Amino acid sequence: MKMLWTLILTVVPCVPALSQGVIGTTTIHFDPNSGIGTATCETALDSDNGFYESRTSCSVVDQYGTVVATGTADDPGDRQGSAAVTVTFTGTPGYTYTATSMHQAAPTVPFDTPPGQPAQLYDEYNFQSFAENPESYDDYWEWYGPGPQLPTKQRVIRIGNTYAIAIRYYTPTELSQLITSAQSLFPAHCDAIFASVVGPSYTNANFFAQLRITSIIQYPPGATPPPDIPNPLDYPDADTQIGQPGKPIRVFINFYPTKSGFAFPSFREFVLIHEGLHHYTGWYDFPKAGFSDFKTKFYNSGYRNNGSTTGPFTDWLHAGCPPAPPGS
Amino acid sequence: MHSRSFAYFPLALVLFSLFTATPLLAQLATTSTALDIDKVDTKAFAALFRRENTYLQMAKSARSPASPEAHLDRVLPQQFELNADSSASLQKIASDWERDTGVLRTRFLQVVAQFHSTFPNGRLGPGVDSTPPSEIAELHAQMDTVTLQYRDKLRNAMQEPNFQKLRSDVEKTFAHYPPTTSASAPIATAAEVQK
Numbered sequence A: 001m002k003m004l005w006t007l008i009l010t011v012v013p014c015v016p017a018l019s020q021g022v023i024g025t026t027t028i029h030f031d032p033n034s035g036i037g038t039a040t041c042e043t044a045l046d047s048d049n050g051f052y053e054s055r056t057s058c059s060v061v062d063q064y065g066t067v068v069a070t071g072t073a074d075d076p077g078d079r080q081g082s083a084a085v086t087v088t089f090t091g092t093p094g095y096t097y098t099a100t101s102m103h104q105a106a107p108t109v110p111f112d113t114p115p116g117q118p119a120q121l122y123d124e125y126n127f128q129s130f131a132e133n134p135e136s137y138d139d140y141w142e143w144y145g146p147g148p149q150l151p152t153k154q155r156v157i158r159i160g161n162t163y164a165i166a167i168r169y170y171t172p173t174e175l176s177q178l179i180t181s182a183q184s185l186f187p188a189h190c191d192a193i194f195a196s197v198v199g200p201s202y203t204n205a206n207f208f209a210q211l212r213i214t215s216i217i218q219y220p221p222g223a224t225p226p227p228d229i230p231n232p233l234d235y236p237d238a239d240t241q242i243g244q245p246g247k248p249i250r251v252f253i254n255f256y257p258t259k260s261g262f263a264f265p266s267f268r269e270f271v272l273i274h275e276g277l278h279h280y281t282g283w284y285d286f287p288k289a290g291f292s293d294f295k296t297k298f299y300n301s302g303y304r305n306n307g308s309t310t311g312p313f314t315d316w317l318h319a320g321c322p323p324a325p326p327g328s
Numbered sequence B: 001m002h003s004r005s006f007a008y009f010p011l012a013l014v015l016f017s018l019f020t021a022t023p024l025l026a027q028l029a030t031t032s033t034a035l036d037i038d039k040v041d042t043k044a045f046a047a048l049f050r051r052e053n054t055y056l057q058m059a060k061s062a063r064s065p066a067s068p069e070a071h072l073d074r075v076l077p078q079q080f081e082l083n084a085d086s087s088a089s090l091q092k093i094a095s096d097w098e099r100d101t102g103v104l105r106t107r108f109l110q111v112v113a114q115f116h117s118t119f120p121n122g123r124l125g126p127g128v129d130s131t132p133p134s135e136i137a138e139l140h141a142q143m144d145t146v147t148l149q150y151r152d153k154l155r156n157a158m159q160e161p162n163f164q165k166l167r168s169d170v171e172k173t174f175a176h177y178p179p180t181t182s183a184s185a186p187i188a189t190a191a192e193v194q195k
Helices: A004-014 A172-185 A187-200 A203-213 A267-281 A311-318 B006-020 B023-030 B032-062 B068-079 B084-116 B134-157 B160-174
Strands: A021-030 A036-046 A052-061 A067-074 A082-090 A097-108 A120-123 A135-138 A140-144 A151-152 A155-167 A217-218 A238-240 A249-251
Touching: A004 A172, A021 A052, A021 A238, A021 B068, A021 B160, A036 A052, A036 A155, A036 A172, A036 B032, A052 B023, A067 B023, A082 B032, A082 B068, A140 A155, A140 A187, A140 A249, A151 B032, A172 A267, A187 A203, A187 A267, A203 A267, A238 A267, A249 A267, A311 B084, B032 B068, B032 B084, B032 B134, B032 B160, B084 B134, B134 B160
Parallel strands: A021 A155, A036 A097, A052 A082, A135 A155, A217 A249
Antiparallel strands: A021 A036, A021 A140, A036 A082, A052 A067, A052 A097, A067 A082, A097 A155, A120 A151, A238 A249
């Protein structure tokens, strides 16, 4: 009979114990309107028995490893059963940010220690076994304590990490500001050439008004490439989908800031003017049967491009639409 | 009646090995799909409700409307593509969930404090029983039940396709389905503590 009781009392607790663990989550989100980033890191105890408190530390770094936000949270007394920290930050367009949570459990009950020995705590689920080689998972993970019960000298046990990654896109306001800046930087001589070449339908106000309402599709570093340009190495600075409804503009990696800056300070503004003209006129960069193109249309105004890339038109605009060099 | 005396470790190890090898445990490990979904949902929706309450609290206590924290009430609606009605429902339901689970959490803390007070000098050690009172597991089960009730309230408050999309997104974000493989890792509940 005694053996039977031992069997029952020993085996039965094994079953519900299967679900006891530590849940770690990390989320990162950018408000598409404000560009403000929010990262939240949470450690939660799953079906705990009051032997731990959860703790979380959170850090957000950009693609260069610069720390942009940090925070910590704990849950003294295991009052909530979880510890979450939320940090906010202002990101740079085109940068990729990684939020990383370090999930920890702090044992709360002392374990009897012989005199003269370092103090120990009761580790009910042997979470200390995770501390030897903490693992990282994206977004979410639950670490189930493997047992057995052990004493530990660790006052805070590092369980593992979770992380989340997000790209900061330009906000509509930032793109609108770039267009406003482009309008102010647009050389008067180029404006006159546009009026002459495009014809009476062109006005400066109408051109930039159209640009402001044009859909701009973003492909910053790390974004999924469009099907027609699967390799980011083949990205142009930008292009305009002349054959698509609404003739949307697409901007690619070079349109986003890096530590080394842009080809020239007002690069983005003149790229937008370049693409805006595609949108406005429906003209291509190079001659194409049945269509008009910049190379032909602006030849008499001084634009020359003997290469196969379209950047020279942006450069020509930026230079103030100068006449062609003698002999070219 | 206590069951987790450390002295039971060798026997527990043998029994656990035998137990895990039986078809019975295999059956337990592959519980019904509905139970698995509910288990995932208790974690996922509890995390969603906690997150909603945290963001709203931080947004309300923002220093000014221009401060970054003031935008936090928009994060979850944007992240999970909730319309205004769904967002309002989530706010209300998350708040009610916190109130109801808070009552259970308070009771949980009382039971834990009482349980821990039984340890000699507040310490555990060889020969000291660390078996938690069954009320703790019951309270966890009640908290899970409340979470599922509030999940269902949210479901009733939303259009079904919108709820299913939210549920899928929330599960991807805050819990994984099916439960992670490490769930099969057993916990030895009657271990001998090495000093």
